Every structure is written in C-alpha cells, then in structure tokens.
Amino acid sequence: MTTTTRIERHHYDVVVIGAGGAGLRAAIEARLAGKKTAIISKSLFGKAHTVMAEGGAAAAMGNVNSRDNWQVHFRDTMRGGKFLNNFRMAELHAKESPQRIWELETYGALFDRTKDGKISQRNFGGHEYPRLAHVGDRTGLELIRTLQQKIVSLQQEDKRDLGDYEARIKVFSETTITELLLDGDRVAGAFGYYRESGEFILFEAPAVVLATGGVGRSYKVTSNSWEYTGDGHALALRAGATLINMEFLQFHPTGMVWPPSVKGILVTESVRGDGGVLKNSDGKRFMFDYVPDVFRKQYAETEEEADRWYTDPDNNRRPPELLPRDEVARAINSEVKAGRGTPAGGVYLDIASRRSAEEIRRRLPSMYHQFKELADVDITAEPMEVGPTCHYVMGGVEVDPDSGAAFGTVQGLFAAGEVSGGMHGSNRLGGNSLSDLLVFGKRAGGHAASYTDQLASRPKVPVGAVEDALEAALAPLQRDTGENPYHLQQDLQAVMGDLVGIIRRESELVDALTRLAELRERVAKVSAAGGRRYNPGWHLALDLRNMLVVSECTAKAALERQESRGGHTREDFPTMDPGWRRVNLVCALDGDAVRLEHKPLPKMRAELIGLFDRTELAKYLTDEELADFDARAEEAN
C-alpha cells in the first residue's frame, strides 16, 4: 500500500450513503437494530435535497376524506406510473406510509392540523382524495429536520449510556464516496474523500445502503442541486448491480423560466391545487384540450365545473390543471411549440387573479416569499412564467421490493429513495416520494442490519481496489492538459437537454449516443486546477464520470423503448403500447460499456388486480393479459 497518501480508516456495520429522507430513515433503523452506523453526505447535515420538497408526503390516513385507504392510494400510484410500477413496492408503500408519517410525530414533527386536531391532508395531482400531509409549503424541511433531530436524540441516548455521542451513529458531512469496494461479490466498504480537507477516507463495512438521490444535474434546466450527479446509480452499476427504468425522467411542468435567477426553480403543484390555472399567451385556459382518454372520466370538461371542485370535490370532477405531471408538462410543451408561449418560452401560471392576495400569502407563504425575494415577482399581483424543468428520475437501482437489496451480482448493497427504481413505474405522483423515502428507507436500513447478522465472515477490503480508487480520485489534479470540468458539464447538459429531453426522437437519440461516447473520452482526460482542499472544480471532475454513465443508460433505454409512457415521450411512437408495459429495460455494466436487457415485469397478484375495473385495465393490458383476468374473474364467481 502506498503510504505516501494518508487514508483515514473507519469500521462500521452499516454505512448509509446519503443524508436525505431515505438515508436518515435507513440509518435510524440500522441503529435501532443495534448496528454501528455511519451516515455520509456530500453537503452539510440537513441540507440534502429532501429539504427542498414543498408539497407534502402522500399517505392514505383518511383524515380529511374518510373514504381514502391504502387500496385507493395503491390504485392512484399504479395509474400514475401507467401500470409499469413494481406492484409490490406500490402496495407496501400505500400500506405503510401512514405509519411512517405518524411515527414522525413521535420524533417531534409538527404537521398542519385538521379542525379535529389530526394531520391535515391536501389535494395533489393524480391523488383521488386529499392525501398529502404537509407543513405549509416546506414539508421536506420538516421531514429532514425531524429525522435529523431524531438522530441527535439517538446520539444523546448513546452519550448517556456509552459516554460518546458517536458511539453507534456518526454523521460524516461534506464527504463524497467515489467507489464501493468489493470482496468477490460481497460489499466490503466504501472509499471517498472529505470535501473540506481533500483527505481520503475508507469505510470498511459489510453492508452499504445507497440513498444518494437523483441525476438531474445532467440537464440544463433542472430543479435539482449540484449533488444530483447520479453517484449512487453509478456506484451501484460499477459494483455489479443493475438499473431499471432509466428512460423515465420526470419533468416538473411548472418550473420558473423567467427571470434567470430562478430558472428551473419549482412552483409547487399546490399553487394549482389551491386554484392556480395555466394560460397561454392568448389568455386561454388550455388544459381542457389536453385531457387524455384514460383520464376523461375523472376530470372536468368545463371551467365552471372545474371551479366548483375546489369547494365541492364530492360532486364535481377535478380541474385538468391537476392531471399527472407528465400530461401537464407535455401540454405546456405543445402550447409553446405552437407559438402560444411567453417571451421566455413558457406559459402563464395565474393565481393572482383567482385568489385574494391575503389568501395566497397564507396558503403559499414560502412560494410568495421566495419569488418576492429571489426574483422580485409578486405572485399575488402578476402571473408567473413557467415551463417544464427536469425534476425527478423514476429509474434507479433494481431492488428487491421487500428488502431494498440490489439485484445483479452484488451482495450487501441496498438502495432506497430516489436512487432506487421500480416504485413509481413510468411516472411518479407528487407527494409519493417523501413517503417512499420513509417506507423504503426503513426497510433498507432494517434489512441491511439483518444481512450483517447472518454473515459468517466479514468481507475484507482488497488493497488493490483501494489503490485504484485513490489513483482515480487524484488523477484530475495531476493532469494539466485536459479540459475544464465546467465546460464538460455544460456540454453534457446540452446533449441531454437537447437530445434526450422531454420529447424524444430516434435520430436525436442516436446522435446523443455518439456525442456521449465522445464526451466519455474527454471526461476521461478532465483536469482540475488547484489543490485538494475544498476544491469544487476537482469535485465536479470526479462527479462527471458518474453523470456520464447514467446519461448513457438513459439515452440507451430511451432509444430502445418504442412507445410513449409517463416520463418517456417518443415523437415517433406517440402512443402507449400494452406490449411494452410488460417489459422493464435493465442496464448493467459490461466492463466500461452499458448493456441493456429486456426483463418481464412481475405479475400482479389477483387480489390487487381485482381492485381495478376492467374498462380501466383494458387501456393498459394486452389482450392476452385481459383474457387471463377474465378467466380469473369467472373462477372467482
């Protein structure tokens, strides 16, 4: 081993990479199972992406409408994902999210209340009943702060009992993991660096939970922060795990497009839930023209009916502004393409003319405040200019639904949260992510803990692998002939935004793949100026490799899937094809190259498919599957 570069060593039972909702919940569970747990995060503790979630966390508690229950939530989730979801994950999610939300109250969370003192729930696109537990429009902040404070309280217990806050759970903030280390097929540890000092650090641990979030930084217009470089996706691939559904990216329909200081920043869906409407430059409320057949029955046909819904949801159908996100994003895209957009290339979102200024300030306080301070836009007085922004990746690590254990060849690797795939199918409903983090974070943490219990021997970190990881990490600093990482990032963003964006075509995807191959060569030679101490250029240089391989997965899968579904729209194959619903596209790494495989979707259990009526299923299933459904229904009679 080269001792010229110091490497700090740590030993843990479970290492959780990521300190967002999923990571923190997993760490709490592993610590409660008695495991020595490390939490690793690229930014400071409590700043992970989860902090930005606004709308709320979906859980069928039935506090506002008592007709809500897990079956209805399950149905909404499957519909939203266009039936491509892993049904078991959707089932577990719908069943367990109420408990996970209630549990947060015992950690100290303070959600907004109903009149009878329960947790209040709000309406959101795609959810049949008011279902999102919320705190104004800063639900993510409440969630992450609560989990952060729960971890502190566990540390206080350890301090009391064992004399050290960090005896059993320690947070490594501003620390980036660049490589997972394997002993054969088993996870043995993780290698990374402290951002602050540039010193290297090695965690030896038999179980690793990935909770690294998404990939949005590969796009020009995105609501995502610098952290979202697809690290977890890439780490998993390189460790021998597989990714599924990578072609499905959610473009949030209402990101700000003007002024530039707020470009990409979200206008929460609750603006529409609370009465905001979308208008084109002719002043027309255009969403009525874009209700697809599958949703025709649930959405209003006239403005009058839509407006009545806000006060009387039981007797009226909902406004089309509340269609699932992919539909709204596509509608906006079509309006802009048809020349009816705003000067900055978006449409108008108007709440100012529909609600009183006082009501807007009360119901959407941080929206109001954010736009006032950030952009000098007063949302109570003028409409906002919005357009689609890259928001969420449905695809991710292919996992076992019950345990969160990664598929592929690797053992001891678990994934939860945005980095895992399957739960949301081809499109995620708003609010389903925050509850997903809690449900599957807990499961992954618990199963990682029990995995370490059944290990006969502890995997060993191979010396050679550490040396390789070290060398790869130092390489950009040692080269001075390569390109500036910021330029490479801009080029990558241009390729992804222009060619693998919201509307896709075969020729462009083919072009994108060639350009990504070129970029791969350039990224391999990237060089970073400066030293190791808090050097953002160097950090980006190391992240680029991850962004690139994840982008390749997305482009490849998008080219392969010849249909339009949820977060994947092909101009050359504009409709949904029931045949493709039975297929998941799975990415794995073959040496350096991305390999794509077709894999059949697991078949839904009879009692679950029985929750849908046949006419609805007919829109999604093949004739063969429908015949099977009829046969089973007959048997039951």
Place this chain on the structure above:
Amino acid sequence: MGNKREFRIWRGDETGGDLQDYSVEVNEGEVVLDVIHRLQATEAPDLACRWNCKAGKCGSCSMEINGKPRLSCMTRMSTFEEAETVTVTPLRTFPVIRDLVTDVSFNYEKARETPAFAPPADLAPGEYRMQQVDVERSQEFRKCIECFLCQNVCHVIRDHEENKPAFSGPRFFIRAAELDMHPLDAKTDRKQYAQEEQGLGFCNITKCCTEVCPEHIKITDNGIIPMKERVVDRRYDPLVWLGSKIFRRGETPQSTANSAGKGSVVHSGARQTGVHSHAGGSGDPAAEAQAQQGVNWHREVPHPTMPAVDDRGRLPLTELTFDRAAAPSPFGDDVTFPLPPEHLNFAHPSQDDKPAGEGDKH
C-alpha cells in the same frame, strides 16, 4: 445583454488570505450566487463556496456581502448600484476553511447538546391530536433553514471566541423555545435549560439575529423574550419558587448553583475567562451574577458507572461479525509498523522555512 461588474472576493484559508478583484459579466435578474458560479466556470474554478438549492431553502450559501450576512442565492444584483464594487467575504464568526467556506461545526455541536423532543408516554403513533393554533407558535421556529446567519451576527460570539463554550446562540434558543411551546412535549424544563446550559443570560436582546433571519423568524420577540420572561418568573416570583420547591421537587431545579441533583454537569472552562459584559447589561442580573461565579466547585460529580448492557446482559458491542477480538488498527490492518522511512510524509513545521541546522535548536 450582460455588463461587467466589479467584485472583491476573499480568497484564502486558515493560514490567511486577502480580497481579490474580479470583473465579471452580470445579466439581468441574476443573484450573487449566479456570479460566483460564473467565476467558477471561468476564471476561478477552485473558488470554494457552499450552495445547494439556489432557492433560499437549504441555508447553505451564507456569506457576508458588503459586510452584511446574507444568503447569496437570495441577494439580487439589482439591489446594488451599477458602479458599486460588491465585496464578498466568508462568515466572520466561524473559522475559515477555504475562501467562502467556514467551519460551522460549532452549530452542530450545540444542536447535539440541546435535549431532543420527549414524546408523551401515553400516546401511540397516530394518536397525537393538536390544534392548528397551538402548533403554529412552534412551527414558526421550525421554519429555520439553519443558515446560521443569526449565529454569525450575534455579538456574544462574533468577536468573542471565549464565549462559545457557554453560549448556544439564537438558533438554539429558538429550538428550546420551539420545544417549550410544543403542545405535546413531555419535558418541562426547557426554559431552565436555556438559562442554565445554553447561556440565554448572555443575550441582551439587541435583535440583530432577528434582523438577518432570511426566514423572518421573530427570534427575539417570539422566542428569546418569552423564554427569558418565564425563566425570570419562575426563579424570582417567591410563590412560584416556593411552589416549585414544594410540589415539583426534583422536576424543577432551582438554580445552577445546586443543579447537581439533575445530574447536569456545569460547563467548567466555560466561563473561566470571566463574563463578557455587554453595554446595557443582559437585562437579567441573575444571569450575570451567576456567570460571575464561574464554576461551581461544590457540585456533585456523577459517579463513574458501568456501561449499560443489552437484554442478554452483554456489552452492546456490534463487532459480532468482525474477524478479530480487539479493535481494528486505525491505520488499516494491512499496514505493518514500523513503516519504511522513505514512505513517511511527516514534515516538521520548521523544517521547510528554516535553514538546516537552525531547526536543531528547537
């Protein structure tokens, strides 16, 4: 559409640094953080700066802009004059790591010391019932994005490193207040804690913290003042005092001087340099007096105890699956000692800058 604007940005690390001049293109509608990003992408790729959300939601991008503590993602360029040079420096209260990044671990230590929410024993998850009006007071404080601007601006620690051990700062006063006002929190000594352990008495209500809070939390009016008032009430109203002695013994310690019964350890070293008295005083004579007394040498030191065992009566060691009985080597088990001397990278601090021979005198 952009035009050039003048910037002075502090570059350096804990060993020192200075302001450097940059002229950068600025476009309409941009904020200071946009400009810093532009610099990173062009002239200064290694310029260190924290950020995450670029939307005023995460509290990462705190810095001092023209001397004022601000979130750089929320500071619009249009608030400056065209010809004005914008000076950007790191937060002053915390040690610099590099450029605009400071070591804010002080805040995380204080967070860890503040006792956590105590759930009511008789309520199961799902049974919590609270009214909106009752949760709103705590919710105001839970808006905090932990930007630590209030901590940075508070004069008690801004230029007084020596006060840091004894003083948690406004961010954590409102954390205590939030729990104090939480309708279902089972702990009843939040105010005493703020007074006795967090150094609430140091605060003389200058309201600087409230002024800089980007979330517009009324830190002083809604958090600190009510906490102070009630602490004062309980300690000086003879009836309350007597009542607490008679009815709530053991639950409400009377003052720091004999708080040992609670098992709390008075921070020794905390006040060894004496109190820093503020002009106008803290408005709380007892706190000043108490602080003057310094360490309470008569406190009862807790007895050393055995660590707790788990339900099988064993020590809670989690190295079950580990391949050796003792602790692993912190240097890695594949490193053998002594190391070959040519691989050592230790350099004596005086080795580099002193001519050979002179260093030997040390």
